[in-house]
Amino acid sequence: MDYPxxxxxxxxxxISKLPGIGKKTALRLxxxxxxxxxxxxxxxxxxxxxxxSGIQFCSQCHNISDAEVCSICVxxxxxxxxxxxxxxTNDVMAIENTSQYRGLYHVLGGVISPINGIGPSELKxxxxxxxxxxGQSEVKELILALSPTMEGDTTSFYIHRRIKDFPVKVxxxxxxxxxxxxxxxxxxxxxxxxxxxxxxxx
Amino acid sequence: MNFKNYEExxxxxxxxxxFLLGLNGSxxxxxxxxxxxxxxxxxxxxxxxxxxxxxxxxYFFIRGFFTNTNKRSEVFCQIQSGRKKVFQENSxxxxxxxxxxxxxPVVLISPLDVDLVKESSEARxxxxxxxxxxxxxxxxxxxxxxxxxxxxRNALLKLFAENNSIDYDIIDLYDQQMARSGGVIxxxxxxxxxxxxxIFNASYNLLVDNREEATLAYASELESAEFEAGLKSSxxxxxxxxxxxxxVHRDDYVFGFAHGELKRLGSxxxxxxxxxxxKLAQVEVIKSHLGFSPILLLDDIFDKxxxxxxxxxxxxxxxxxxxxxxxxxxxxxxTQAMVNELEIDCDIFSVEKGSIQxxxxx
Ligand SMILES: Nc1ncnc2c1ncn2[C@@H]1O[C@H](COP(=O)(O)OP(=O)(O)O)[C@@H](O)[C@H]1O
Ligand SMILES: [Mg+2]
Ligand SMILES: [Zn+2]
Numbered sequence: 403m404d405y406p407x408x409x410x411x412x413x414x415x416x417i418s419k420l421p422g423i424g425k426k427t428a429l430r431l432x433x434x435x436x437x438x439x440x441x442x443x444x445x446x447x448x449x450x451x452x453x454x455s456g457i458q459f460c461s462q463c464h465n466i467s468d469a470e471v472c473s474i475c476v477x478x479x480x481x482x483x484x485x486x487x488x489x490x491t492n493d494v495m496a497i498e499n500t501s502q503y504r505g506l507y508h509v510l511g512g513v514i515s516p517i518n519g520i521g522p523s524e525l526k527x528x529x530x531x532x533x534x535x536x537g538q539s540e541v542k543e544l545i546l547a548l549s550p551t552m553e554g555d556t557t558s559f560y561i562h563r564r565i566k567d568f569p570v571k572v573x574x575x576x577x578x579x580x581x582x583x584x585x586x587x588x589x590x591x592x593x594x595x596x597x598x599x600x601x602x603x604x
Numbered sequence: 605m606n607f608k609n610y611e612e613x614x615x616x617x618x619x620x621x622x623f624l625l626g627l628n629g630s631x632x633x634x635x636x637x638x639x640x641x642x643x644x645x646x647x648x649x650x651x652x653x654x655x656x657x658x659x660x661x662x663y664f665f666i667r668g669f670f671t672n673t674n675k676r677s678e679v680f681c682q683i684q685s686g687r688k689k690v691f692q693e694n695s696x697x698x699x700x701x702x703x704x705x706x707x708x709p710v711v712l713i714s715p716l717d718v719d720l721v722k723e724s725s726e727a728r729x730x731x732x733x734x735x736x737x738x739x740x741x742x743x744x745x746x747x748x749x750x751x752x753x754x755x756x757r758n759a760l761l762k763l764f765a766e767n768n769s770i771d772y773d774i775i776d777l778y779d780q781q782m783a784r785s786g787g788v789i790x791x792x793x794x795x796x797x798x799x800x801x802x803i804f805n806a807s808y809n810l811l812v813d814n815r816e817e818a819t820l821a822y823a824s825e826l827e828s829a830e831f832e833a834g835l836k837s838s839x840x841x842x843x844x845x846x847x848x849x850x851x852v853h854r855d856d857y858v859f860g861f862a863h864g865e866l867k868r869l870g871s872x873x874x875x876x877x878x879x880x881x882x883k884l885a886q887v888e889v890i891k892s893h894l895g896f897s898p899i900l901l902l903d904d905i906f907d908k909x910x911x912x913x914x915x916x917x918x919x920x921x922x923x924x925x926x927x928x929x930x931x932x933x934x935x936x937x938x939t940q941a942m943v944n945e946l947e948i949d950c951d952i953f954s955v956e957k958g959s960i961q962x963x964x965x966x
Binding site: 521563 | 753755776778
């Protein structure tokens with residue numbers, strides 16, 4: 403595409419690097435920004451700059467944090483004996499939104515997938531082992547909450563293998579029929595797994 | 605419409621046996637290809653759909669009406685450059701186009717088949733995989749799972765080399781995954797060959813003189829080693845080569861005849877007979893699993909087969925238990941003579957530069 407200005411071309415090139423945004427959408431955003439008041443663009447760039455230079459990862463759970471240790475890890479209201487292992491911050495937010503979980507988290511930063519250049523050492527797995535191995539570790543239960551994909555399963559198996567000698571209980575989130583879902587529309591694998599993983603009715 | 609060298613063409617094939625006769629380059633193979641497309645959703649010669657659009661045009665479509673014991677269905681395929689492929693059965697789109705495959709089966713016998721003998725084991729695995737997947741849906745899942753685990757394991761071996769460190773715990777997990785799906789693949793391939801072999805032998809004997817012998821054997825490293833143990837014992841080599849050197853992705857099907865290996869010692873005619881017999885056996889397998897006979901496409905098979913074998917082949921496929929067939933030949937006199945001699949009930953069409961004329965009924 404030919405742009406009337408080098409500046410626009412450069413801005414479009416940068417914005418279209420973002421996931422889910424193509425050149426056309428990027429151009430629409432750029433044209434929108436230059437039509438708006440100057441201040442709103444500067445407010446945006448300032449927020450981005452602050453985000454980038456100020457963002458930290460919690461030294462314990464590796465979740466995104468404003469401080470060295472995140473608000474969940476420092477909270478006295480959380481149950482410190484349970485750690486839920488997730489892929490990324492999105493998952494922490496999703497589980498927090500359920501209001502059903504009061505324990506701590508451990509954010510791996512992805513799942514094992516060598517095709518994408520991610521082996522175990524690229525993830526926060528050693529750090530998880532340190533958390534459990536630590537002399538006065540209070541952790542009694544580890545909940546594996548990874549996506550039910552081949553990669554997620556491989557990662558769960560790997561973690562399980564590495565911690566099998568530690569005195570912690572390991573559980574995995576249930577997989578099955580979505581609430582409000584219709585049995586006959588569930589795919590065979592999901593339905594099969596929910597029959598194998600059935601729970602006592604009470 | 606606009607398919608390869610056909611600008612517009614409408615034909616009916618009410619007869620079971622159909623000959624397409626015409627000079628080289630007239631469009632005989634292209635017609636078979638159109639039928640093949642409606643069956644498999646793909647071309648057998650061109651890898652990309654748009655390459656089949658007639659030069660200068662920007663789309664093609666093929667519409668076919670299939671009749672199977674009084675049930676008539678319409679299959680429609682349209683390719684337009686820059687648009688999504690349209691593939692419909694009775695005017696309805698498929699959720700996944702691949703769901704169509706296997707509903708209107710065809711078996712193609714063509715000069716390209718010789719790749720099965722000449723090429724690497726990959727070509728043979730692909731051929732048998734397709735055949736097994738067609739009759740056993742869970743086989744395809746095992747294949748997908750296996751190849752996914754294999755790709756991850758190979759990438760992991762590269763990652764180890766880059767990082768200069770090895771983690772046996774994670775290798776172990778991929779070994780388990782490969783052993784699980786690979787074990788299923790091994791069992792199913794073995795069982796399939798056991799089922800296929802007598803059918804193949806019968807087809808071969810019908811086609812060739814009874815005294816000649818043909819063999820087809822499944823060769824797998826799994827015959828001599830248990831899956832995980834095999835992976836473990838090749839790990840040193842794997843780490844150096846950065847790929848997995850044990851498993852069912854290295855399986856082969858060995859074709860042989862009385863004098864040894866077909867690839868090295870068979871004449872072109874012997875190879876051809878062998879391949880025709882494999883395809884006839886494929887027809888039988890489809891027949892026994894689906895309960896009806898596939899359409900048979902025979903492209904230029906008269907080359908390199910001697911007259912007695914051609915006669916035998918024509919007798920086999922005109923048998924009452926065979927489905928419809930389409931047979932091309934560039935030599936009209938030879939075909940006419942053969943048809944007369946064997947008294948085959950058939951339609952003959954003459955093909956000429958993108959047009960096809962009905963020429964006679966025998
Ligand atoms: N996409 C295309 N558009 C127009 N003509 C094509 C296309 N692809 C192949 N052809 C023509 O089709 C002819 C080959 O037809 P084919 O069916 O292979 O002949 P044969 O009768 O020998 O089997 C060639 O003349 C070739 O130029
Ligand atoms: Mg041809
Ligand atoms: Zn934290």
